[in-house]
Amino acid sequence: MENNFDTAKAICEEYCEELECEPYTESISVKVKRKYFSELYNRVQNLNYVCQSISLHSGQNSVVDAMFLYLDLSEFDMFDGDDKDDWWKKDN
Numbered sequence: 001m002e003n004n005f006d007t008a009k010a011i012c013e014e015y016c017e018e019l020e021c022e023p024y025t026e027s028i029s030v031k032v033k034r035k036y037f038s039e040l041y042n043r044v045q046n047l048n049y050v051c052q053s054i055s056l057h058s059g060q061n062s063v064v065d066a067m068f069l070y071l072d073l074s075e076f077d078m079f080d081g082d083d084k085d086d087w088w089k090k091d092n
Contacts, residue, residue, distance in 0.1 A: 004047045004070060011047075015040040017063070026070035027052070034062035044068050 005026050012019050018031040028049070032040055034056065041051060049068040057063045 004049070008044045008047050008049050008068065008070070011043050012040065012068075027067060029067045030065070032064050032066070034064050037064045037066070041066075048073060 005021075005023060005028075008028060009019075009021050012028050012030050012032075015036045016030040016032045020029040021027070022029075028044075030040070048071050050071050052067045052069045054064060054066045057065065
């Protein structure tokens, strides 16, 4: 995890009005003003967090509810350069 959870949590704390964290699942639920959401999303995305759910509450101060989950890219062998499972790419 390389401390991504703690770093992502700290970033979210900078932007969010409300924050709920679940260390076991490495998920972070936030309520953030709409104008800050794009920047927040880009920063946590750099730490391999993906947006699992999102909803917008309109009004004078639009608020976004979102949940971010950590995605461990090492779990996908396609990123390891392992071609043995790519049999369908090879010519017969």
